[in-house]
Amino acid sequence: MEKKVAVVAIGGNSLIKDNAHQSCQDQYLAAKETAKHIVDMIEAGWEVVIGHGNGPQVGFILQKAEIAEKQAGLSMAPLDVCGAQSQGQIGYMLVQNLQNELKTRGINKPVACVLEQTIVDKNDPAFQHPTKPIGGFMTEEEANIKAESDGWTVVEDAGRGWRRVVASPLPMEIVELDAIKALIQAGIVTISIGGGGIPVIKNEDGSLEGVSAVIDKDFGNSLLARKINADLLLISTAVEKVAINYGTPEQKWLDKMTLDEAKAYLKEGKHFKSGSMAPKIQACIWFLEAGGKQALITNPENIGRALRGETGTMITAA
Ligand SMILES: Nc1ncnc2c1ncn2[C@@H]1O[C@H](COP(=O)(O)OP(=O)(O)O)[C@@H](O)[C@H]1O
Numbered sequence: 001m002e003k004k005v006a007v008v009a010i011g012g013n014s015l016i017k018d019n020a021h022q023s024c025q026d027q028y029l030a031a032k033e034t035a036k037h038i039v040d041m042i043e044a045g046w047e048v049v050i051g052h053g054n055g056p057q058v059g060f061i062l063q064k065a066e067i068a069e070k071q072a073g074l075s076m077a078p079l080d081v082c083g084a085q086s087q088g089q090i091g092y093m094l095v096q097n098l099q100n101e102l103k104t105r106g107i108n109k110p111v112a113c114v115l116e117q118t119i120v121d122k123n124d125p126a127f128q129h130p131t132k133p134i135g136g137f138m139t140e141e142e143a144n145i146k147a148e149s150d151g152w153t154v155v156e157d158a159g160r161g162w163r164r165v166v167a168s169p170l171p172m173e174i175v176e177l178d179a180i181k182a183l184i185q186a187g188i189v190t191i192s193i194g195g196g197g198i199p200v201i202k203n204e205d206g207s208l209e210g211v212s213a214v215i216d217k218d219f220g221n222s223l224l225a226r227k228i229n230a231d232l233l234l235i236s237t238a239v240e241k242v243a244i245n246y247g248t249p250e251q252k253w254l255d256k257m258t259l260d261e262a263k264a265y266l267k268e269g270k271h272f273k274s275g276s277m278a279p280k281i282q283a284c285i286w287f288l289e290a291g292g293k294q295a296l297i298t299n300p301e302n303i304g305r306a307l308r309g310e311t312g313t314m315i316t317a318a
Pocket residue numbers: 010011012013014053158236237238239241242243244245246271272273275276277278
């Protein structure tokens with residue numbers, strides 16, 4: 001029997017839980033916890049392709065590079081290179097934890113991480129309007145100081161504090177798609193589309209060139225799920241379910257939504273916060289519109305229960 005393929009997108013904020021858990025050790029432990037839930041899926045018979053966010057991590061890598069340039073005169077790492085570094089660091093933690101967990105359970109399955117580039121349009125209007133939150137959370141006062149002293153663009157992020165924002169163009173093509181498909185075909189647990197992919201543009205002569213941006217990982221993983229005709233797009237984030245009227249007295253947690261309902265709620269604009277839940281719902285909508293059957297949103301610890309229909313929010317084509 002053909003195995004079912006799931007694209008699992010893990011939130012960057014679920015790998016760095018809060019401002020108090022930013023150390024490598026903390027990130028490693030979060031990756032370890034997530035790896036257990038993914039191996040549960042593998043044990044349940046899923047072929048899994050894992051994508052991950054990098055918002056907090058890429059912001060810290062960029063800030064370190066800026067400080068190193070300012071204080072020690074070291075050469076600056078541009079944002080695409082910071083994105084590549086984040087794929088390496090998060091990919092390493094996921095690969096090793098998945099390998100350890102598979103071994104503990106006696107499952108003989110290889111794991112590989114693909115350094116992946118995603119092509120964006122150099123004329124994407126997003127380059128003029130930064131929207132992607134990166135790095136840690138700040139108070140409004142701290143954010144204003146950073147804006148003033150270091151030229152950061154800062155915004156309030158979904159009621160959770162202030163963050164630096166950078167350009168986030170839409171993903172158009174996955175450069176390493178054939179390699180990813182070959183790994184899935186070979187039954188290898190694959191990690192790719194880290195941080196939505198390293199953003200690159202295609203020049204007129206066909207050459208690729210990195211650009212300063214951070215792609216939305218839910219959009220990038222939705223694109224992969226469409227390209228490989230995945231059976232499931234699973235978005236693993238910090239909440240067990242999606243709510244309508246989120247953060248209001250009328251808040252209602254949803255067990256399921258149809259594609260049409262998801263589109264209607266998104267259009268209303270008041271249910272899903274931009275920069276957090278709204279892009280996840282949009283990513284699911286694009287997957288289902290392209291023929292995908294089901295998209296699931298839940299938190300890492302409830303992945304198993306959600307796949308059995310006991311929790312999470314399942315979005316289906318009809
Ligand atoms: N309608 C909603 N239902 C549930 N959570 C929502 C909703 N709108 C906004 N959120 C917030 O979105 C967060 C998930 O987005 P985010 O932290 O950006 O994700 P990621 O896991 O990709 O880093 C949730 O933890 C919650 O605080």
